[in-house]
Amino acid sequence: MKEKSIIELFKIITKDLIAPSFVKKGIGEDAAVLEIGGSYYLITTDLLIEDTHFKQKWISPFALGYKALAVNLSDIAAMGGKPECFIISIGIPKDFSSKDIDELIKGLKTIAQKYQVFLIGGDTVRAEKIVINITVLGKTEKKPFFRSGAKVGDIILVSRFLGDAAAGLAILENNLNQKDFLSLINAHLFPEPEVDLGLYLAETQLVHAAIDISDGIASDLMWICEESNVGAKIYKTKIPISSICKKAAHKLNKNPLEWALSGGEDYALLFTIPPNALKQIKEGIWKKFKREVFVIGEITEGNKVLLVSEKKIIDISGKGFSHF
Amino acid sequence: MKEKSIIELFKIITKDLIAPSFVKKGIGEDAAVLEIGGSYYLITTDLLIEDTHFKQKWISPFALGYKALAVNLSDIAAMGGKPECFIISIGIPKDFSSKDIDELIKGLKTIAQKYQVFLIGGDTVRAEKIVINITVLGKTEKKPFFRSGAKVGDIILVSRFLGDAAAGLAILENNLNQKDFLSLINAHLFPEPEVDLGLYLAETQLVHAAIDISDGIASDLMWICEESNVGAKIYKTKIPISSICKKAAHKLNKNPLEWALSGGEDYALLFTIPPNALKQIKEGIWKKFKREVFVIGEITEGNKVLLVSEKKIIDISGKGFSHF
Numbered sequence: 001m002k003e004k005s006i007i008e009l010f011k012i013i014t015k016d017l018i019a020p021s022f023v024k025k026g027i028g029e030d031a032a033v034l035e036i037g038g039s040y041y042l043i044t045t046d047l048l049i050e051d052t053h054f055k056q057k058w059i060s061p062f063a064l065g066y067k068a069l070a071v072n073l074s075d076i077a078a079m080g081g082k083p084e085c086f087i088i089s090i091g092i093p094k095d096f097s098s099k100d101i102d103e104l105i106k107g108l109k110t111i112a113q114k115y116q117v118f119l120i121g122g123d124t125v126r127a128e129k130i131v132i133n134i135t136v137l138g139k140t141e142k143k144p145f146f147r148s149g150a151k152v153g154d155i156i157l158v159s160r161f162l163g164d165a166a167a168g169l170a171i172l173e174n175n176l177n178q179k180d181f182l183s184l185i186n187a188h189l190f191p192e193p194e195v196d197l198g199l200y201l202a203e204t205q206l207v208h209a210a211i212d213i214s215d216g217i218a219s220d221l222m223w224i225c226e227e228s229n230v231g232a233k234i235y236k237t238k239i240p241i242s243s244i245c246k247k248a249a250h251k252l253n254k255n256p257l258e259w260a261l262s263g264g265e266d267y268a269l270l271f272t273i274p275p276n277a278l279k280q281i282k283e284g285i286w287k288k289f290k291r292e293v294f295v296i297g298e299i300t301e302g303n304k305v306l307l308v309s310e311k312k313i314i315d316i317s318g319k320g321f322s323h324f
Numbered sequence: 325m326k327e328k329s330i331i332e333l334f335k336i337i338t339k340d341l342i343a344p345s346f347v348k349k350g351i352g353e354d355a356a357v358l359e360i361g362g363s364y365y366l367i368t369t370d371l372l373i374e375d376t377h378f379k380q381k382w383i384s385p386f387a388l389g390y391k392a393l394a395v396n397l398s399d400i401a402a403m404g405g406k407p408e409c410f411i412i413s414i415g416i417p418k419d420f421s422s423k424d425i426d427e428l429i430k431g432l433k434t435i436a437q438k439y440q441v442f443l444i445g446g447d448t449v450r451a452e453k454i455v456i457n458i459t460v461l462g463k464t465e466k467k468p469f470f471r472s473g474a475k476v477g478d479i480i481l482v483s484r485f486l487g488d489a490a491a492g493l494a495i496l497e498n499n500l501n502q503k504d505f506l507s508l509i510n511a512h513l514f515p516e517p518e519v520d521l522g523l524y525l526a527e528t529q530l531v532h533a534a535i536d537i538s539d540g541i542a543s544d545l546m547w548i549c550e551e552s553n554v555g556a557k558i559y560k561t562k563i564p565i566s567s568i569c570k571k572a573a574h575k576l577n578k579n580p581l582e583w584a585l586s587g588g589e590d591y592a593l594l595f596t597i598p599p600n601a602l603k604q605i606k607e608g609i610w611k612k613f614k615r616e617v618f619v620i621g622e623i624t625e626g627n628k629v630l631l632v633s634e635k636k637i638i639d640i641s642g643k644g645f646s647h648f
């Protein structure tokens with residue numbers, strides 16, 4: 001079953017029920033939005049299960065702790081919020097040693113400190129496989145970004161190279177020499193949520209729609225198109241792919257574009273802005289972060305995500321990597 | 325590893341970090357407490373895993389959905405709050421049919437409607453075993469109850485018969501005729517969170533400490549003692565046990581007192597009040613709900629939970645049923 005149809009099922013639960021007055025957005029965004037005391041509070045949750053999302057063989061307990069929180073912070077970043085605190089539930093198998101638990105906690109602590117996110121509660125249980133569920137509460141004084149705000153003519157940008165995380169996983173799976181591809185492996189194991197960039201973009205009040213790239217552009221851009229009732233065109237030559245990702249693809253006889261479009265787990269920000277805001281956004285980001293962001297296409301009429309290359313136009317709507 | 329030591333580990337994560345100013349209580353209560361815009365918001369999470377917490381053999385998907393939300397609402401009730409909305413993460417095995425999913429959703433919807441709790445988000449993934457994590461957000465204008473508020477001399481009350489849920493599980497496990505013990509099986513499958521009672525008690529402002537009985541009195545009362553730096557004495561003859569529970573125990577050659585003390589999953593409220601408030605509380609509850617609550621003992625100095633019978637006094641500190 002695809003996530004989309006599960007969301008339809010979830011909507012059955014809320015049917016006939018009146019939302020509390022402080023609930024501004026519910027199902028269908030990166031995070032739910034509550035408006036309380038003049039601020040917006042964002043709540044997001046992610047469930048990670050061993051052998052569905054990760055294999056112990058390829059991820060250390062430290063990296064697992066780090067990544068589990070990072071992917072949730074990324075959802076808050078995608079709404080332009082500051083992550084404030086989190087709750088964690090952990091299912092722990094018998095063969096997970098107390099040293100492993102210490103390392104998991106260290107990984108969590110490392111990223112919690114980095115982004116100043118405070119743990120406020122948790123639950124722990126025995127399980128056959130490792131299970132980690134994290135719920136993060138974020139906050140913003142500005143209007144949060146929604147998937148539903150994209151407008152025809154908007155420019156689509158992504159915040160960094162795509163495909164590195166998928167390449168990193170492929171390197172681990174194929175036992176390539178890790179030392180040669182450390183940045184890719186780190187992209188897979190220690191994804192950096194775009195919290196600071198999200199906060200900056202929220203300040204500008206220029207962003208129409210945003211999402212974090214967890215499943216790949218093809219799939220995540222489709223979410224924006226569906227929620228905004230628009231289409232999108234992206235250009236093959238504009239998809240930012242790192243040279244080391246290309247090198248890994250060459251070595252593994254893979255197409256790096258496929259990693260970039262549907263590999264998933266990059267946790268880059270994808271956002272849309274009106275064309276006249278492009279100069280200000282690019283210059284502002286360069287000034288503040290000394291980094292580039294990449295224009296990859298534009299929002300169109302219609303309801304498809306199209307990939308444009310010199311020779312042809314392909315419909316890639318929803319062709320993402322999905323854990324379901 | 326016991327929950328206690330996991331909590332110590334969790335505290336490592338928050339060390340050196342400054343809590344956001346709106347965080348009033350974090351780890352160690354039934355729910356975390358946030359104070360925003362003059363109200364208190366309560367957040368709690370519970371992770372349920374197949375074969376750790378339940379077996380598909382003994383619980384229908386409908387009951388599973390119902391119970392998964394009920395146990396979280398119980399945590400909010402234990403703080404005197406009104407549950408407002410929830411987020412759910414579900415891991416679904418391949419052999420869980422779409423009819424099963426429909427039933428699970430129906431169970432969730434039934435209790436969500438009953439308590440007017442609104443679903444605001446979720447995550448679904450593939451898993452080998454069923455995994456359900458629910459996070460509930462509650463609210464109260466009154467000061468929430470804490471585990472840490474018990475005072476020496478307080479009277480300890482429980483809100484209903486204890487041991488029924490454990491008896492119900494034993495009946496299912498031993499294939500006894502379900503029709504003869506329906507109320508026990510329902511206590512196990514469809515626990516009723518004490519939301520209305522909790523809200524009423526919060527109104528009175530007379531409660532010093534409260535907890536919901538998820539692991540059994542011995543264990544849950546110990547939490548209150550530890551957090552409040554007190555001891556407790558409870559009286560064997562005062563533990564409320566239903567006659568049908570006694571009947572089931574007789575049939576299975578079990579001690580019903582053991583189910584009541586450490587069977588767990590009753591989700592009754594356990595709360596402490598000053599002695600001079602007893603009359604008002606009992607009369608108020610009778611007037612409003614036409615039901616009794618049961619005095620089982622009192623808060624003492626020391627740090628133990630003692631069970632007093634005619635012949636002896638036994639230390640039962642922490643002898644609860646634990647999923648860990």
